Amino acid sequence: MTLALLVGAVVDPEDGTSGPSAVFVDNGTVTAIVPGHDAPEDATVLDHRDATLVPGLIDAHVHLNLRADGEMMANIAKPSDDELVETTLANARVALRGGITTVRDVGSKTDTGFAARRAGDAASLPHLLLAGPPITTTAGHGWFFGGVADGEAGVRDRVDLQIDAGADWIKVMATGGGTPGTIPWEPSYSEAELASIVGAAHARGVKVTMHCLSAEGMRRAVRAGADHIEHAGFATDGAGGSAFDAELADAMAEAGVVVTPTLSVRLYMRDHQIALGADAATVDAWQRRFDNGMSQFAKLAAAGVRYAAGTDAGWHRSPFDSLATEIACIAECGPGAAAAFRSATSATAEHFGMTGHGRVRAGAPADLVLIDGNPTRDIAALGRVRGVLRAGKFVAR
Numbered sequence: 001m002t003l004a005l006l007v008g009a010v011v012d013p014e015d016g017t018s019g020p021s022a023v024f025v026d027n028g029t030v031t032a033i034v035p036g037h038d039a040p041e042d043a044t045v046l047d048h049r050d051a052t053l054v055p056g057l058i059d060a061h062v063h064l065n066l067r068a069d070g071e072m073m074a075n076i077a078k079p080s081d082d083e084l085v086e087t088t089l090a091n092a093r094v095a096l097r098g099g100i101t102t103v104r105d106v107g108s109k110t111d112t113g114f115a116a117r118r119a120g121d122a123a124s125l126p127h128l129l130l131a132g133p134p135i136t137t138t139a140g141h142g143w144f145f146g147g148v149a150d151g152e153a154g155v156r157d158r159v160d161l162q163i164d165a166g167a168d169w170i171k172v173m174a175t176g177g178g179t180p181g182t183i184p185w186e187p188s189y190s191e192a193e194l195a196s197i198v199g200a201a202h203a204r205g206v207k208v209t210m211h212c213l214s215a216e217g218m219r220r221a222v223r224a225g226a227d228h229i230e231h232a233g234f235a236t237d238g239a240g241g242s243a244f245d246a247e248l249a250d251a252m253a254e255a256g257v258v259v260t261p262t263l264s265v266r267l268y269m270r271d272h273q274i275a276l277g278a279d280a281a282t283v284d285a286w287q288r289r290f291d292n293g294m295s296q297f298a299k300l301a302a303a304g305v306r307y308a309a310g311t312d313a314g315w316h317r318s319p320f321d322s323l324a325t326e327i328a329c330i331a332e333c334g335p336g337a338a339a340a341f342r343s344a345t346s347a348t349a350e351h352f353g354m355t356g357h358g359r360v361r362a363g364a365p366a367d368l369v370l371i372d373g374n375p376t377r378d379i380a381a382l383g384r385v386r387g388v389l390r391a392g393k394f395v396a397r
């Protein structure tokens with residue numbers, strides 16, 4: 001049965017804006033986009049001519065195990081695996097209803113992400129790209145997810161184990177982070193260990209992303225051949241100090257590594273503190289962290305470093321349907337609305353090896369979102385979701 005979506009406009013991130021259109025969908029695929037609102041009589045016509053059609057969005061950094069409830073890192077892995085699977089599925093559905101038709105999970109406990117993917121009804125979920133537990137040193141950042149490995153041989157074995165379990169990506173904690181006892185501004189693996197991880201993953205056709213909160217972490221990641229860097233922080237101490245490194249930024253641009261700056265996570269923390277009635281100093285501290293992240297990412301983008309939008313949803317207070325906020329932050333750092341839009345659609349689909357995704361054109365998968373407004377002019381329009389199609393079927397709101 002052919003579906004004919006009558007829309008006010010179509011915005012493809014590469015081809016730009018078309019006016020009033022009839023978009024035909026068959027068997028989960030866009031088959032044609034025709035100007036005007038004519039549709040054959042045997043088609044199921046859905047009239048959304050007050051809305052704009054865009055591709056489903058891609059969130060490059062989520063934690064589906066977590067509940068965005070501010071839970072302390074060390075308590076995250078306490079629920080039973082069954083509960084974590086339930087939480088994973090519920091969070092994935094929240095993302096889908098928010099117009100996010102692909103998520104990349106970069107840290108969940110043991111095999112709970114893979115178990116959720118096996119248990120869930122794929123049509124009711126976004127595409128799930130899963131890293132499983134992040135590979136981390138003994139007692140390193142996120143050790144409680146179950147991905148501990150040390151030494152060049154140890155990390156190589158760990159990569160194989162995770163790919164055997166179903167990992168689509170390998171995530172590595174290349175510096176410390178929010179886990180007590182770890183040091184965010186210090187690297188956790190040697191360059192040789194990181195290179196061993198990349199070698200083992202690439203040998204099996206799997207890409208590697210590295211959590212990096214400091215310049216030395218990123219330097220090693222780039223030299224080791226990482227495909228992607230999470231957070232891309234330049235922390236120098238525990239008091240919020242940081243120092244941008246222009247030479248490193250040039251090396252990152254040269255290497256073609258993609259960064260996910262996770263800017264909005266600090267914005268949601270600031271707003272949470274305001275809602276709690278926190279004192280001005282606390283609110284100011286989160287504002288400063290946010291501003292810092294924005295100015296550093298602006299410099300990375302200006303240096304020509306590639307980027308993919310990702311929220312860190314689940315962690316701290318970032319909701320699973322908050323990608324529009326993150327995209328707006330990216331736009332504001334200099335790239336502008338059209339490029340920020342591509343960083344959550346076509347550009348990231350290509351980086352993720354999802355050929356044809358992140359586009360609205362004949363032949364593209366019908367993972368589509370109806371929104372109010374044109375995101376290449378008003379990026380906030382991505383947050384005004386009117387309806388979502390996954391594989392050509394409307395997702396229940």
Ligand SMILES: [Zn+2]
Binds near residue numbers: 106
């Ligand atoms: Zn994260």
